[in-house]
Amino acid sequence: MNDNFVYRYGDNLYINLTNKCCNNCDFCIRNNGDGIGDSGNLWLSREPEASEVISLIDSFADYDEIVFCGYGEPTYKTEIMVEVAAYAHSKGKKTRLNTNGLGNLINGRDIVPELKTAIDVMSISLNSHTKEGYDAVCHSVFGLDAFDEMLNFTKECVAEGIETVVSVVAVEGVDIEACRVLASGTGAKLKVREYIA
Numbered sequence: 001m002n003d004n005f006v007y008r009y010g011d012n013l014y015i016n017l018t019n020k021c022c023n024n025c026d027f028c029i030r031n032n033g034d035g036i037g038d039s040g041n042l043w044l045s046r047e048p049e050a051s052e053v054i055s056l057i058d059s060f061a062d063y064d065e066i067v068f069c070g071y072g073e074p075t076y077k078t079e080i081m082v083e084v085a086a087y088a089h090s091k092g093k094k095t096r097l098n099t100n101g102l103g104n105l106i107n108g109r110d111i112v113p114e115l116k117t118a119i120d121v122m123s124i125s126l127n128s129h130t131k132e133g134y135d136a137v138c139h140s141v142f143g144l145d146a147f148d149e150m151l152n153f154t155k156e157c158v159a160e161g162i163e164t165v166v167s168v169v170a171v172e173g174v175d176i177e178a179c180r181v182l183a184s185g186t187g188a189k190l191k192v193r194e195y196i197a
């Protein structure tokens with residue numbers, strides 16, 4: 001089986017480091033199929049080393065940015081992500097991390113100082129304006145603590161000067177205006193995403 005560690009989506013290269021995730025979101029794209037666009041199957045038989053990812057990046061001729069994204073939560077592989085991001089920067093490319101914002105809990109340490117130089121744009125899933133609402137759709141193994149931890153991670157990224165965006169998926173029951181107020185309080189921008197069926 002050929003694992004799809006790196007794939008093109010739009011003008012960017014997406015990096016698929018792991019299938020692990022501490023959440024089980026109702027709207028997770030993983031519930032609907034094995035990939036996105038022309039990615040191929042994003043379920044992995046193993047996790048890659050940084051050197052493998054870097055070699056694969058070099059096999060793509062032209063792309064805009066490097067995006068660390070699913071099929072899983074990339075902060076499970078923080079060290080590898082930081083190494084790959086440094087390589088992307090050495091090639092003059094910007095980096096983005098799509099994350100659930102629970103990386104400090106996942107790693108048992110504060111990872112924001114490591115991400116500060118590695119990640120140019122932090123995109124964090126906000127998903128709700130309350131911890132109960134978050135728990136109802138994200139079903140995190142961290143329970144009701146997950147929501148506050150995600151908000152703290154967001155505020156820390158903003159404080160460290162990382163361009164930080166929080167996102168909500170426009171599904172029934174999500175109060176977009178309340179999310180906008182909450183996002184504003186963290187200093188992050190809000191992005192409303194459409195549900196991808």
Ligand code: SF4
Nearest residue numbers: 021023024025028100
């Ligand atoms: S945090 Fe992301 S990868 Fe994890 S279940 Fe939710 S949408 Fe899927």
